[in-house]
Amino acid sequence: MPIGDQVHLNGQIVPLSEAYISPLDRGFLFAHAAYEVTAVYNGKFVDLDGHLLRLRRTLDGIALPNPHSDADWKRIHQELIDANGINEGLVYLQVTGGAYEARDYTGPDTFEPTIFMYADTKPLIGQAAQRGIAAIFMHDTRWARRDMKTVQLLSQALAYRAAKQARADTAFLVQDGKVTEAASANAWIVDEMGRLITRNLSADILPGITRSGVLRLLDKTGLEMEERAFTPDEALNAAEVFTTSAGAMIAPVIMLEGQPIGMGKPGPVTRKVQKAYYEAIGADVDSVAPWVLA
Numbered sequence: 001m002p003i004g005d006q007v008h009l010n011g012q013i014v015p016l017s018e019a020y021i022s023p024l025d026r027g028f029l030f031a032h033a034a035y036e037v038t039a040v041y042n043g044k045f046v047d048l049d050g051h052l053l054r055l056r057r058t059l060d061g062i063a064l065p066n067p068h069s070d071a072d073w074k075r076i077h078q079e080l081i082d083a084n085g086i087n088e089g090l091v092y093l094q095v096t097g098g099a100y101e102a103r104d105y106t107g108p109d110t111f112e113p114t115i116f117m118y119a120d121t122k123p124l125i126g127q128a129a130q131r132g133i134a135a136i137f138m139h140d141t142r143w144a145r146r147d148m149k150t151v152q153l154l155s156q157a158l159a160y161r162a163a164k165q166a167r168a169d170t171a172f173l174v175q176d177g178k179v180t181e182a183a184s185a186n187a188w189i190v191d192e193m194g195r196l197i198t199r200n201l202s203a204d205i206l207p208g209i210t211r212s213g214v215l216r217l218l219d220k221t222g223l224e225m226e227e228r229a230f231t232p233d234e235a236l237n238a239a240e241v242f243t244t245s246a247g248a249m250i251a252p253v254i255m256l257e258g259q260p261i262g263m264g265k266p267g268p269v270t271r272k273v274q275k276a277y278y279e280a281i282g283a284d285v286d287s288v289a290p291w292v293l294a
Contacts, residue, residue: 004084027096
């Protein structure tokens with residue numbers, strides 16, 4: 001889907017065609033930048049508080065000041081979707097170290113961030129959620145602080161390219177014999193007992209906001225879960241596999257390395273998680289996702 005015509009740049013809503021950032025910006029030169037992607041459903045933000053909390057944590061971790069209060073961030077988010085008429089889609093937010101007179105590794109004592117945001121229309125409950133996706137395994141080559149959501153995304157971009165070449169949709173990243181996460185999502189498996197398993201939080205994975213949302217729904221779903229690392233073989237032999245992210249929400253993985261997972265279609269536990277999550281964000285499941293009820 002195309003990016004909305006109106007974007008936010010350093011305090012102003014401007015046409016995308018007029019939004020320019022200096023080539024000396026530290027985000028461009030050093031990937032010194034944090035970002036967040038927040039879902040919008042029925043004109044409302046999905047867990048924006050969680051995204052802003054993670055943004056503060058990342059900015060602290062990469063030595064950048066938070067340029068706005070939570071209240072101001074919320075106002076800016078609302079102004080942006082209003083300016084673009086977004087009812088369902090995503091808002092992308094990036095805060096960089098700013099631009100200065102030279103390419104200097106250290107930078108100034110106090111950074112003056114560059115702020116860039118855009119919004120785009122995207123169906124959040126679509127064919128991937130209904131039919132499932134395919135994935136491959138790849139060695140995880142990302143930097144060591146994956147718990148901070150920065151724009152150092154070359155490894156993820158290459159993972160997606162490799163997946164596309166293999167006629168898959170994403171990649172499950174593997175380090176030291178264990179799955180860390182998917183290329184831009186948290187990874188989950190369902191064992192033969194119907195128990196959810198996802199990797200425990202650490203510097204090895206991003207603390208996903210959708211992941212947290214699913215955890216909050218465990219009491220409602222009656223599902224049990226275990227937070228631990230799992231192996232590629234466990235994933236290949238799992239009853240079900242899915243990913244969680246802001247953009248795809250709950251995406252069933254029905255093929256892994258060309259091998260069908262379970263029956264080769266989204267399973268009952270994944271459908272239960274989808275149903276609970278869609279209801280939690282205010283979706284009319286009967287009309288937008290009747291397949292979770294089958």
